[in-house]
Amino acid sequence: MIRFSVADFAAAAKALRSIPNSAIRVDIYEHARLHAAANQMVLTMSDMEMEAHITMPCVCEGEILAAIPMAVLEFFIARSTGGAEGTLEFDAAMRNVTARIGKARMTIAILRGEDFVSFEKIDPAWSIGLRAHELCGALRKCEDAIAEDGTRFYLEGVFMTPRNGELLAVATNGHHLHLTALDLPDEAQIEGWHGMIIPENAVGKILKLFADDESAVLVSGSKGFISIAAERIRLIAKLIDHDYVDFQRVIPEAGDFSIVVDGKALEQCAATLTLIPKVDGKGRRETARAVRITPAAEDNEILVEMRGTLGEAQDRLPAEIVGSGEPITIDVRYLRQMIAAAGDGKVRLAPCRGDAARIRCFGPREADTFIIMQRHF
Known part of the structure; x- marks a missing residue:
């Protein structure tokens, strides 16, 4: 059995339920991977293009790994008011879970947590420490200029690149171009890093998860992936694998x-x-x-x-x-x-x-x- 704050669980569920891409229907990815041990629980959702992990405190008897359906997340979201305690109780065969809040309960079948395939561990080739709202501010200034014509996929995202002590963010669709810059912190580890194209879908998820958050985040990545990690939440997304246009030539x-x-x-x-x-x-x-x-x-x-x-x-x-x-x-x-x-x-x-x-x-x-x-x- 796992005990936790319903408010904490509901907040995590609201953030995670936007991750799955409705165009991709894979049964396991319509579930959240739950891993709980001791006093900590991690919920993960993925759509094979990006995944998000949220950590929250809990009280857990032993170690539990399972894939719980979206209905369980919605159950706690619907009853998130107040400071009630919620529980998840799994049967001995790990085939079903019973969710409870007060006198309300739901019993539903689950899937094996081992079948939920996550991205492999990423060894970052570069990293930059920023404030979440600074990163989101730069992305928000560029998102309206992202191309959506389906013919130039390398323009269907925001390009971020280091240049002369700044982190530039740019997007263009051929009709207009948006460019902004952030100061790179002195401790940024960017040797050999030339930039990345964050796809539009990932831009939207970053804004949804981190907007208006003034806490520190570590933005890091390797070829093909970006990771944005705060104290309790982490988003990993695939990048667009292509060179961006020489935007400075057209400015x-x-x-x-x-x-x-x-x-x-x-x-x-x-x-x-x-x-x-x-x-x-x-x-x-x-x-x-x-x-x-x-x-x-x-x-x-x-x-x-x-x-x-x-x-x-x-x-x-x-x-x-x-x-x-x-x-x-x-x-x-x-x-x-x-x-x-x-x-x-x-x-x-x-x-x-x-x-x-x-x-x-x-x-x-x-x-x-x-x-x-x-x-x-």
């Missing part, structure tokens, strides 16, 4: 003309203007919309415009205009994503030197840069 220098504007005000303005309806030839609402930003240096403001099927909408915002230049036209979806990734504060939009078709955007941190292709208005 041009910003030109002398630029517009500096409050990001939140610009986002709210764009959201208001999109209320004017625009439909395609089949009457379907168009999501790809162009917003035009025209500088008015004499008034220290910008004119923001959007066209609809039967009319147009516009607004004006205070802005700092540096130099002179033509109106900037950007897909409103990419503009919103850029502002969200840049964070609170002012954003700077600057056509690239020698290539005005590309707009280089900077957030409050100069380490955050975004490139968006202009489009026809």
Whole structure:
């Protein structure tokens, strides 16, 4: 029998149940591997592309290894309020388990824990100590630019690489590019490491498991795998095995003309203007919309415009205009994503030197840069 806090178990179950990929139906991986001994229990879930381990305190009679079905996890999640104690009691043949909370119980068949195949032990070739929220912040700034066209699989993730004392994170889909940087700690062990591509699914799981956590994590890996380990939780994921594009070659220098504007005000303005309806030839609402930003240096403001099927909408915002230049036209979806990734504060939009078709955007941190292709208005 195992005794434990229902709140602890339910929190672990909520985090783990998102790991299995619904597109991959393997019976054993619709279970959680449970290994308990003495005063510690480890729950593991996997989908053959990534796996997560969560450790929690417990009181255990002997050592227990089993694969318990998802229904047991949901049983404790459904009754996670309060500080109740829960138990798991296994029969002598290790064929069934009985889960109990107070007077509620569930008895269900289990599988052999030995049949739950985990990733082999990874001997890290590199390691970096970070704060969880720093890692998640970098990934969140890049995730909207991950490619999803299914033809360039090496772009379907976030590329992270060390460069000049920084850890760069970048994603691009050909229409826009997001780049951010973190300071590499002095104790980082990165000799011989050139970078990794974290697939989109793993990015989402990292954000789900570690977002808003300010505790320290150890990010490490070897060829083909990444491991992110906190005090009680560890995620291991397969990486995309391919070289990333030479992204720095496609990042041009910003030109002398630029517009500096409050990001939140610009986002709210764009959201208001999109209320004017625009439909395609089949009457379907168009999501790809162009917003035009025209500088008015004499008034220290910008004119923001959007066209609809039967009319147009516009607004004006205070802005700092540096130099002179033509109106900037950007897909409103990419503009919103850029502002969200840049964070609170002012954003700077600057056509690239020698290539005005590309707009280089900077957030409050100069380490955050975004490139968006202009489009026809």
